[in-house]
Amino acid sequence: MSHYEAMMGRLRQNPLKNITLLKMLTAYHAQIDSVLIEQEQDWGVLLLMRAGTFGYDQRTYPEADTVVLMDYSSPEVFPALLERLPREAKLVFKLQEQAYRQALEPYFTLRRVRSLYSYSTDGGPGFRVDEDCILSESVDERLLPLWMANDYTMEELRHYFEEGAFSVSLFDGDTPLSTCIVYRNEERVWEIGAVHTAEEARQRGLAQRVVRTAVVHTLDRGYIPRYQVLESNLASIRLAESIGLTRAVTLEHWLNY
Known part of the structure; x- marks a missing residue:
């Protein structure tokens, strides 16, 4: 199994939570500095992407150097990911867990700029086809x-x-x-x-x-x-x-x- 396939397999364990990481890896994996840490049963994924790679980031964060995305199965893996983060660069962290931000705060001065909400459903009686559509x-x-x-x-x-x-x-x-x-x-x-x-x-x-x-x-x-x-x-x-x-x-x- 390749490095790319191993990362995708880990992230696809929770595809909705990790949709931004999966989307970026799918579209730009050759342009992303990606890290996969595996420690016994635990794992961590870190993606470092040049801020100009994705059009939205280029427009929204023109002064940034790197966009950072991550996911990990246990806090025990975080120190190994932290070692790979560039300390002098202007970073945009896109974080889907409050725990990730809390882990980063002792090492980086963070300023929140926006949030995006992902809505979903597994269906139910309220969802039916409108025949006029x-x-x-x-x-x-x-x-x-x-x-x-x-x-x-x-x-x-x-x-x-x-x-x-x-x-x-x-x-x-x-x-x-x-x-x-x-x-x-x-x-x-x-x-x-x-x-x-x-x-x-x-x-x-x-x-x-x-x-x-x-x-x-x-x-x-x-x-x-x-x-x-x-x-x-x-x-x-x-x-x-x-x-x-x-x-x-x-x-x-x-x-x-």
């Missing part, structure tokens, strides 16, 4: 204005659909009212994103209908649905919680510069 497994050009209003590019959209993405949308005739896309984030975790409702169709609960239907289709395909929101996006948080999604992971971003 249209599912499409190819790029529907009628929906491009809504998707691009969320800053998706054609290159991104084509890539998602080539990898099996699908959209769920509501129309008035040929006019799109509300839409979302479900796309592969990692092997088992699929993202519900690009949620957008035309301005004239808002305040009618249409986004709830398309997202709820998207969740059902995602679960029916055997995937874990993930709906990620920034902590400040109260409307999106209300949407997630109103249809019965629950917060599964909180990913906090901390700077040491």
Whole structure:
């Protein structure tokens, strides 16, 4: 088993918790300085990624040198990971456990800048397909204005659909009212994103209908649905919680510069 496969296997033990690590490893493993520590039954994974590698980090943290992600099975492994952290660099820590931040605080001055919430569900009676919602497994050009209003590019959209993405949308005739896309984030975790409702169709609960239907289709395909929101996006948080999604992971971003 390769170093990469061993790390992926460890992280996939809890794919939703580790979705950011899995996503970065899948997309950029050749550009990441990755560490796997194995001590008897315990293990730890550390990812050090140049801040300019991922477009979001490049835009959001232009002064940073390195993005740090980690997971470990026991605090006993943390010292071995700590030894591999660059002390003089400007770091962005993306941490999915409060314990990780607490372990780092004696060694780094950390400043919290944002949190992202991952919502999910394993289904239930409240989740059912809305028969008026249209599912499409190819790029529907009628929906491009809504998707691009969320800053998706054609290159991104084509890539998602080539990898099996699908959209769920509501129309008035040929006019799109509300839409979302479900796309592969990692092997088992699929993202519900690009949620957008035309301005004239808002305040009618249409986004709830398309997202709820998207969740059902995602679960029916055997995937874990993930709906990620920034902590400040109260409307999106209300949407997630109103249809019965629950917060599964909180990913906090901390700077040491």
